[in-house]
Amino acid sequence: MLEAMKNETEADPVTGAQTVDRACELLREIARTGAGGVRILDLCKVTGFSRPTAHRILHSLQLAGLVQQSTENRRYALGYGLFELGLAAPNPITQFPQVRSIVEELAASTNDTVYLMLRSYDDVLCAWRAQGAYPIKANIVALGDRRPLGASVAGLCILGCLPEEESDQLIEANSAYLPDFCRMTDADVMRHVQEARSNGYAVGVNAVMEGVTAVGMAVPASYQRPYMALSVSAISSRITSERIPELVRQLKHCAAKIAAVTGSNRAAR
Incomplete structure (x- = not known):
């Protein structure tokens, strides 16, 4: 793999394993920021790594093509090497073409934007x-964008399917990120999660962006925790209280179709 990491691993297995863990954490944090990139100062702040440690690992990741640094603003973004590796990786959603068609059908029937979000550790990813x-x-979200669990309506739905203690821990862990991705406070997130747990769906009015409303629902899983969720998003004037029951019905129908197609057989991460 990376020569610097290889040398550390051979010299000290514990230190080497820790270096790999830290590299993965840095990659996930960089992925959250999207194409705009992130400063090393901010990476150190959210990870707790010292600047020399972060710089050393980022340099190794750059050599492997997994991270790139802008020559203009010195911000770090994901490298093209990750795209190349991703082409060889199996899709975590089985029967993805059929799933994609179901999502497209929902968008066509509602005339609005539909997102399929996939849980990835403490985040959700736009699949x-x-x-x-x-x-x-x-x-609001582009294909491949990551959002902390709780910072999107789809994420609220997934949190609502988890045991209360676990969802509270995830909300607390992501608390510092909320202002960067949504307009909700911790209390707002907890209230929405409780509503999703009780109702089976979540409604976010101005929750992520002013003037935008979304209705979401987790895709059911037969023998494990849900790891996918659907949401319909539109300007708030289109999603009125009178329309919400119909959107919930459509979401439930499509979520059941996706569950039937995929078998919901992926282990949640």
């Missing part, structure tokens, strides 16, 4: 985004 015909789009 697919389909757009309906309505001319004003609620394009």
